[in-house]
Amino acid sequence: MPLGNEEIKIAQTIIAVALAFLSIALVMILFFYFSRKKIVQKEIEKRELEVNHQKELLHSVLVTQEAERKRIAQDLHDDISSKLNVVALHTHLLSTPDITDLERTEIMQQISDLTGKALENSRRIAHDLLPPVFERFGLHAGIEELVLEFNTSKTMQVTYTNSVKFDEAKNDKLLHVFRILQELLNNSLRHGKATQVQIIMTQQNDQIQLQYTDNGIGFEVHDSSKHRGLGLKNIESRVGILNGTFQVESQSGQGVQYNFNFSIV
């Protein structure tokens, strides 16, 4: 039975309207499909970035460890082994039968000098490895001593204010803070040629804020293409261990400012 004019018209209408709705549905479906894909893609990229970052940090820890070992080995070799060598030689000389009393006292004197120097060096090396003031009197005293060391050198004036009471039972964590400050001060002196440094520590609830400012030449913080040393990477991993965050701000000519945020619990 052939369709009437009316029926054809109705059929056309239905098809047209259905197609119009379908086109909207299609747009939405495409949107969901592609956005899901994009989100998954982003997630993967983010995770890869995280993993890479972790790898880098681990790498820097290992490299630092090696460098530290090398430095200790060198210190031991140059400052102690060499002196003890000479001491051994001198004691050997002492046992030769035909030496005068004068020679003997001279050799004894030298031995005593050398052992004194070796002793002093070994003390210095030990201090470098673990500052005794920090060990015995805690972070605050440790920082004060560190600041004093820099201040007596006269090239850089460091001011340090602290209103935080540190728990000495957490010294293993606080040592990271100490090391961070050590590295920052060294950087300010070596790279920044700073003459003024300010260290401020405050506490809000559990959060400790550490603000570090120098007035040196500053550097391009965001320029990662510029080779970064181990110092900043180590700071980053130490802050990571403390579950903290930090920002660096710097403008060339206006020094560097670091803001750390962490909690010691």
Add this chain to the structure above:
Amino acid sequence: MLKVLNLFHYFIHLVNIVLLFRVYRNQNYSVKVFTWYIFAMGVLQLWVTILSKMHLNNLYLSHVYFITQFLFLSHYFHTVLIDPRIKKGIRITTIALVSIIGIQYVIYPDMFWEFNLVEIYLMSMPIIVYATMHLYQMLDQPKVNYNFTLGPLMYLIGSMSLFLFNFLMNQFRIKYPADVIMWFNIILFMGYHLILFTQIIRLKKTKVCH
């Protein structure tokens, strides 16, 4: 009731226009385009109301309305979308569709005085696509005036569905109270302007530099 709602929807439209112009100066180009779009829509609304109060034929204004909306929103999405291929697509689509509709009215001038469903579809669907593309873009790019995209998307899908539905009912000669469509239309329009409003008040706080 319908009257009150009607008044309210004029009111919120006016509020949006005023708020947009108050922050106009320190906005970037895309917001300025959007501001003029909302303004033009307001003018057209007013025109429709005046004509209907004077009992004159105002059906032809629906063409003006849809074409103006299409041009403004195309331009808006052209400025906020980043991908150059999409931008090019928008330019081509705009020129092609406006020519098609222009030629149609040159050949059949009588159509200008009638309601035109194909035109509504052609003037709404591309905007729906652009808005969706913008949503997609904002998944990983910074969000630019999110609700200026969500609003038109919701409004255009709603109004298009409404027109198609109305058309279908008329074809089948099904009788239903004309108020229903009016109600839907006004609620849709108010929803649209409320969504825009939430974005506009946020505009005030942030000074956007470009």
